Amino acid sequence: MWCGLAGRDHGIRKKVEKFTKSKVLCYVTGDRQNQGIQIAQDAIDYVVHHLDTIGVTKNVSLVIYSRGGDLLAGWNIVNLIRQFCDELTVIVPMKAHSTATLIALGATSVMMTKQATLGPIDPSVNGPLNPVAPGPNPMARVPVGVESVSGYFDFVKSLGVTSEAQIAQLVISLSQQLNPLVLGNVYRSRTQIRMLGKRLLSSHINNGKKVDKILDFLCSESGSHDYTINRREAANELGLKIRKPTDSQYAVIKALHDDYASELKLLTPYDPNVLLGQEPEIEYSVTRGLLESVDGGSTRFISRGKLRRLTMNGPAGPQEAMEDRRTFEAWHHED
Template identity: 30%
Template structure:
């Protein structure tokens, strides 16, 4: 298997001109090997220029629906390998992507070469099977909310906002003199934020439970969706929204996960696609793309220059 550095050297020998050709060669080779459609969703959130790119561009959003439409157009098979590398993003966008792909494909295998977090974890749970390597990670699905503040927008876990309201109530009951401090803090939050938090948490867990039971456990008598979704959404359990959940833990909680290393040829082809895609994001202005085995898809570029060495 060519390493990341070997793939990069191969591309750099042509002064970067062949980087699309190399990546597409590996995508086509993988599709031919598995006799399935292959689509890669690749975010630049781990690229060398990631710190300079607004997180909204790196995340799953409604624009990505158009990307999947472009990537699916013209594909004829009924089985899909969906390679995911994403920090997550919008629950609503993830739901629309799942609806679209499940209407097209009878069987979907989520392939995670490194990270599929948050909303990308949710998309993985809407697949029939997940493939992970020893280095791969999924993440918790506890929803994050982006809220306004006097110094600009900030993102906070919905669970932590609810916890703050609980602490405020307990603090004020214990010592009414603390009320003004809590009131000033809570007044910075939008009206109706409690309902928004509660509904978003319920929606993320219920959707994952529904997808797991309909697809991954569709033919099983023992439906595990609700228990798995509650564990993935348990902020108190995970402590951090970015906590990596490895293949062994995914198997332990009951997900149907295959090890990438079980088929060495398959592992080589998947990682070659992933490494070539990572090089694309490092050496070009592209910051996210969705592409099929025929080289068709959608590419988001930025004029942000990569950091100097």
């Protein structure tokens, strides 16, 4: 059974508030195998709740762990927080990739541990008009990486294809593989991410060339969306304002991350067979994300449901199957 805030120790968060001299908001989207969630618009109202409870203050520190998600949700979150404070510090204990990196770009400074990583912010377009993914699910679609399309044209140009007629033929050929509306969304997303990044960086960096250099790398020059950017590269190569925690501060940040990792079982793959054990049917509750503040309490993204073993007749005879009947899947707040 899921338990609420009762029993949760906010002592670690209070220690972070003490050494940062700020109010602390923690946002964790778990990447547990088979149970990961992403930064999304459904968290916005709960972010507002925590900020309203904290109130307008001089400094806010956002502790974030995420592999990414909806770019506009990230844009919304960082701008919301900036409405409540003069200075925003983003604290990265481990992973702050894609949309989480976009959020970090809007911070006055970013505190990274030795193992913390940022990542490229080049988006992927996904929708019903995308190519059908191979496999048994006819509704599954292949995400189209914005920079993959741009890279295709960079590749053909590197082969000496430069005439307008040849380029036009390549566009026609590509539109036969990808719906033209998808290609339109690719162009819009590529333009949008640079606009969002530029506006966030320009809020605290006055050097336009420096802003463009950072965005060039994060949007295209990194070569792959899976590329990770460590603390040294973020500071020395990109020129972001990176802060290193002291040994005592690092110990507190690590303890906070370990607390979340344990709560969300980040290092334990989700296996319904293990949950079910020898029982024919059980009810389950899994916490997959967290939004917490000392003042505002705890908000969890929870999946609840029933697991049941079934016996189904197949070509090879009776076969065992697993039914997962979800009864609740959303953020849930407890004071």
